[in-house]
Amino acid sequence: MIDKLIEKIDEKKAPIVVGLDPQISMIPDHIRKESEEKFGSTLEALAESFFLFNKEIVNKTCDLIPAVKPQIAMYEALGVPGVAAYKRTIDYCHDKGLVVIGDIKRGDIGSTAGQYAVGHIGSIQVGNEEIKPFDTDFVTINPYMGSDAIKPFTDICKTHDRGIFVLCKTSNPSSGELQDMNIEGIPVYEHVARLIEKWGEELIGSCGYSDVAAVVGATYPEMGEELRAKFPHMFFLIPGYGAQGAGARELAGFFDKNGRGGIVNSSRGIIAAYKNEKYASYGAKNFAEASRAAVLDMKKDLEQAVG
Amino acid sequence: MIDKLIEKIDEKKAPIVVGLDPQISMIPDHIRKESEEKFGSTLEALAESFFLFNKEIVNKTCDLIPAVKPQIAMYEALGVPGVAAYKRTIDYCHDKGLVVIGDIKRGDIGSTAGQYAVGHIGSIQVGNEEIKPFDTDFVTINPYMGSDAIKPFTDICKTHDRGIFVLCKTSNPSSGELQDMNIEGIPVYEHVARLIEKWGEELIGSCGYSDVAAVVGATYPEMGEELRAKFPHMFFLIPGYGAQGAGARELAGFFDKNGRGGIVNSSRGIIAAYKNEKYASYGAKNFAEASRAAVLDMKKDLEQAVG
Numbered sequence: 001m002i003d004k005l006i007e008k009i010d011e012k013k014a015p016i017v018v019g020l021d022p023q024i025s026m027i028p029d030h031i032r033k034e035s036e037e038k039f040g041s042t043l044e045a046l047a048e049s050f051f052l053f054n055k056e057i058v059n060k061t062c063d064l065i066p067a068v069k070p071q072i073a074m075y076e077a078l079g080v081p082g083v084a085a086y087k088r089t090i091d092y093c094h095d096k097g098l099v100v101i102g103d104i105k106r107g108d109i110g111s112t113a114g115q116y117a118v119g120h121i122g123s124i125q126v127g128n129e130e131i132k133p134f135d136t137d138f139v140t141i142n143p144y145m146g147s148d149a150i151k152p153f154t155d156i157c158k159t160h161d162r163g164i165f166v167l168c169k170t171s172n173p174s175s176g177e178l179q180d181m182n183i184e185g186i187p188v189y190e191h192v193a194r195l196i197e198k199w200g201e202e203l204i205g206s207c208g209y210s211d212v213a214a215v216v217g218a219t220y221p222e223m224g225e226e227l228r229a230k231f232p233h234m235f236f237l238i239p240g241y242g243a244q245g246a247g248a249r250e251l252a253g254f255f256d257k258n259g260r261g262g263i264v265n266s267s268r269g270i271i272a273a274y275k276n277e278k279y280a281s282y283g284a285k286n287f288a289e290a291s292r293a294a295v296l297d298m299k300k301d302l303e304q305a306v307g
Numbered sequence: 308m309i310d311k312l313i314e315k316i317d318e319k320k321a322p323i324v325v326g327l328d329p330q331i332s333m334i335p336d337h338i339r340k341e342s343e344e345k346f347g348s349t350l351e352a353l354a355e356s357f358f359l360f361n362k363e364i365v366n367k368t369c370d371l372i373p374a375v376k377p378q379i380a381m382y383e384a385l386g387v388p389g390v391a392a393y394k395r396t397i398d399y400c401h402d403k404g405l406v407v408i409g410d411i412k413r414g415d416i417g418s419t420a421g422q423y424a425v426g427h428i429g430s431i432q433v434g435n436e437e438i439k440p441f442d443t444d445f446v447t448i449n450p451y452m453g454s455d456a457i458k459p460f461t462d463i464c465k466t467h468d469r470g471i472f473v474l475c476k477t478s479n480p481s482s483g484e485l486q487d488m489n490i491e492g493i494p495v496y497e498h499v500a501r502l503i504e505k506w507g508e509e510l511i512g513s514c515g516y517s518d519v520a521a522v523v524g525a526t527y528p529e530m531g532e533e534l535r536a537k538f539p540h541m542f543f544l545i546p547g548y549g550a551q552g553a554g555a556r557e558l559a560g561f562f563d564k565n566g567r568g569g570i571v572n573s574s575r576g577i578i579a580a581y582k583n584e585k586y587a588s589y590g591a592k593n594f595a596e597a598s599r600a601a602v603l604d605m606k607k608d609l610e611q612a613v614g
Contacts, residue, residue, distance in 0.1 A: 041434030079440030127348030
């Protein structure tokens with residue numbers, strides 16, 4: 001699956017993934033009204049508004065980008081109807097030819113991890129049919145529980161041609177509390193990177209990168225550069241650009257000499273662009289056009305970093 | 308919420324939580340048939356069978372136990388219909404007066420963690436109504452991302468009287484890969500325990516324990532004993548009893564001198580008891596009676612340890 005992702009990045013000339021992380025405050029009035037007319041004042045209406053919001057943004061940006069990353073937390077906030085909107089979003093994005101990274105950050109012991117793996121990147125036999133319950137191409141995974149929490153995912157990566165991004169150095173301010181602790185001169189996140197490398201050594205694609213990839217925050221550029229140098233087969237999902245504070249300059253070190261090796265996520269900066277002064281002239285009615293403009297600007301910005 | 312949980316444990320004289328972790332292979336034929344007659348050969352039918360299976364076990368054990376712990380991975384394996392069965396299970400258990408621990412092991416950066424918190428233990432304003440999307444009493448949380456991944460949960464613990472169990476030392480064989488690494492003579496899991504103590508210091512109930520509690524595996528009894536001694540306000544959720552290998556003897560050190568301070572989880576050992584030779588005479592038709600017998604045996608077994 002990493003080969004397919006990199007191919008799409010090359011084709012679109014944009015190492016950009018749009019985070020489809022809707023929140024109620026982002027939804028324009030006309031979409032909220034349309035949803036309420038259908039479903040009244042319910043969780044179903046809110047979930048419908050999330051889907052319609054995503055759909056419009058995907059319609060207006062899918063020719064520019066290789067991938068999207070819906071953050072499942074936003075959908076779980078709306079309970080079961082929200083999770084249904086998450087699934088509809090995945091299916092819609094696949095219809096539009098996008099690679100879908102499910103940002104689920106799951107992590108659990110062996111047998112339980114296996115069930116997450118089946119649900120999110122695997123399949124299940126139902127009668128004569130092989131059903132893919134959520135059907136994302138990649139998911140994000142938490143490494144805190146060690147190898148047996150990862151193996152069920154790597155097994156399915158092999159059988160179903162999928163990929164995973166394991167949290168390594170996350171973009172948030174307090175990520176260092178645990179991840180930067182030093183163990184014999186080596187920080188925890190680097191120990192994790194070594195595990196990720198090991199977990200992925202049988203899954204290296206023809207592109208030279210492994211289906212077992214890592215999350216490394218744009219907000220920690222020195223660490224990104226260091227990890228890039230030390231782990232040449234490790235592809236990076238890079239959150240923290242834009243709203244979380246990192247710019248293109250910080251990103252150069254995350255990429256290899258061919259400008260490959262990572263994909264940069266932006267969520268709020270793209271999907272809520274119309275709320276940003278810079279794109280406010282589009283207005284709430286044309287929120288998705290504002291998102292398109294923000295993607296084009298991001299693409300230009302990244303070209304400086306990645307070349 | 309920790310006060311309520313301890314009160315219920317005292318009332319039932321059983322520090323036992325039943326893990327409602329159904330898998331397809333556990334579902335007796337008559338329940339599978341009943342579900343297929345309603346929904347055909349679909350994910351919906353499998354999800355229905357999970358709910359009916361849980362319902363019967365809850366009916367037959369709810370007078371004996373204080374709490375249940377549905378593991379959401381098992382439900383996510385069935386996609387959206389599975390998640391709906393998770394929610395139905397929670398509601399049914401609440402109707403039966405049980406405390407519900409949602410085993411979700413979520414962990415994400417601040418704003419995203421906030422959305423998980425809203426969905427699972429919080430509430431959302433929809434029109435004039437305050438809706439609780441999943442409505443569990445406790446959830447399990449992953450600490451890898453540090454404080455800002457936890458704060459949104461502790462905030463909601465305060466406003467909504469809820470609790471969380473943060474992963475500290477997990478029960479699986481490879482948990483040590485990260486959790487046992489030594490940092491200046493102190494293992495990672497103890498650093499995490501210190502963080503958990505800090506996160507929970509404003510949430511100590513009249514029982515002396517905090518709403519911010521810890522997951523410590525029964526499979527590591529020395530560590531449990533050590534943590535019990537060092538962190539007197541920290542309540543433990545203790546997985547790994549039974550199917551994962553730990554017995555009652557291993558558990559004594561997890562409890563305080565009053566026999567409080569922890570709750571022991573058993574999943575397969577209870578819900579799939581009828582598949583165990585010891586309870587096989589009940590047969591698949593009476594699977595829930597077998598679960599009841601297994602709970603009674605577990606209760607007796609724990610009495611030796613906890614007194």
